[in-house]
Amino acid sequence: xxxxxxxxxxxxxxxxxxxxxxxxxxxxxxxxxxxxxxxxxxxxxxxxxxxxxxxxxxxxxxxxxxxxxxxxxxxxxxxxxxxxxxxxxxxxxxxxxxxxxxxxxxxxxxxxxxxxxxxxxxxxxxxxxxxxxxxxxxxxxxxxxxxxxxxxxx
Amino acid sequence: xxxxxxxxxxxxxxxxxxxxxxxxxxxxxxxxxxxxxxxxxxxxxxxxxxxxxxxxxxxxxxxxxxxxxxxxxxxxxxxxxxxxxxxxxxxxxxxxxxxxxxxxxxxxxxxxxxxxxxx
Ligand SMILES: Nc1ncnc2c1ncn2[C@@H]1O[C@H](COP(=O)(O)OP(=O)(O)OP(=O)(O)O)[C@@H](O)[C@H]1O
Ligand SMILES: [Mg+2]
Numbered sequence: 001x002x003x004x005x006x007x008x009x010x011x012x013x014x015x016x017x018x019x020x021x022x023x024x025x026x027x028x029x030x031x032x033x034x035x036x037x038x039x040x041x042x043x044x045x046x047x048x049x050x051x052x053x054x055x056x057x058x059x060x061x062x063x064x065x066x067x068x069x070x071x072x073x074x075x076x077x078x079x080x081x082x083x084x085x086x087x088x089x090x091x092x093x094x095x096x097x098x099x100x101x102x103x104x105x106x107x108x109x110x111x112x113x114x115x116x117x118x119x120x121x122x123x124x125x126x127x128x129x130x131x132x133x134x135x136x137x138x139x140x141x142x143x144x145x146x147x148x149x150x151x152x153x154x
Numbered sequence: 155x156x157x158x159x160x161x162x163x164x165x166x167x168x169x170x171x172x173x174x175x176x177x178x179x180x181x182x183x184x185x186x187x188x189x190x191x192x193x194x195x196x197x198x199x200x201x202x203x204x205x206x207x208x209x210x211x212x213x214x215x216x217x218x219x220x221x222x223x224x225x226x227x228x229x230x231x232x233x234x235x236x237x238x239x240x241x242x243x244x245x246x247x248x249x250x251x252x253x254x255x256x257x258x259x260x261x262x263x264x265x266x267x268x269x270x271x272x273x
Binding site: 022023025026029047050051054055058061062112113114115116117118120121124 | 178180181182184188212214215216218219220222223243247250251
C-alpha cells in the first residue's frame, strides 16, 4: 500500500490535543508552523500551512461543537521527501453533505458573517485536502503539502 | 495623529476615516474587532472608510467575512470602503474569494511604513 511506503519515510511526528476554544486557533497554527520549520519551508509555504490549519481548527470550534465543550486533535507528520501531512479531527456534529460543504461560499452560518471560504482556502493553499465525516461522530480533515515545489506567482 | 485603540488606530479628516489594523485577523479576534469597527463607523458615519491592512500579519477566511460585513455596512450608510496596502498574503486570499474584483484596493504591494499619507 502506498500509505505504508510513505510511513517508513516519516521523519517526525507531533500530536496535539486542545479544547475547542477560539484562543487555540492562534495557538494551533503557531505550534504546527513551528514544528514544520524543521523542513525549512519558504515564507509562502509556511503562511499557506498556517492559514489552512487555522481554517480547519476554526471549523472544529465554530461548527463541530458550536461553541460547546469539546476537543480537537491535530497530528502533523513530516516525511523525508519534504511532505507535510496534517490531520485535524473533531468529535463534533459531523457534516451531512461533505461535497456541498466544500463548495466555495457554502456556509451554514451566514448570520455569523462567514464567507464560506474555509475549505476553498485549505484546498488552494495545500496540495491535497481530504475530508471524511460522519453525522453525530465527527470530522477528519487531512491536509498535505510537498515543500519545494511552489510555483508562486508572488 | 492616530488615536491608538488596542487593535487599531483611527484617523479622521472630514468625511474620511482611516483605520489602521494590527496583528492577526482570525475568528478569535474578529468578534470584538467587528463590534468595535461597527461602533466607530456608526458614530463617525464616514463617506470613505479606508482600512489600512499593511500591518496585518495573518488573515484567514474569518477576515474575509469581517471585510465583507464592513463593506456592506458602508454601503448601507451610503459610503464606500477601501482596502489599503494589503500584502501579498492578503491579496492571495482576496483573489481566491473574488472580493478583489469588486472591492476598491489601493497601494497593493506598498511597504508598511513608507508613503503614509495619513500621517
Ligand atoms: N468540523 C466541522 N464540523 C461540522 N461542520 C463543518 C465542519 N467544518 C465545516 N463544516 C461545515 O461546512 C461548511 C463550510 O465550511 P467552510 O470552512 O468552507 O466555511 P465556513 O466555516 O462556513 O465559513 P468561513 O470558513 O469562511 O468562515 C460550514 O458552514 C459548516 O456547515
Ligand atoms: Mg470555516
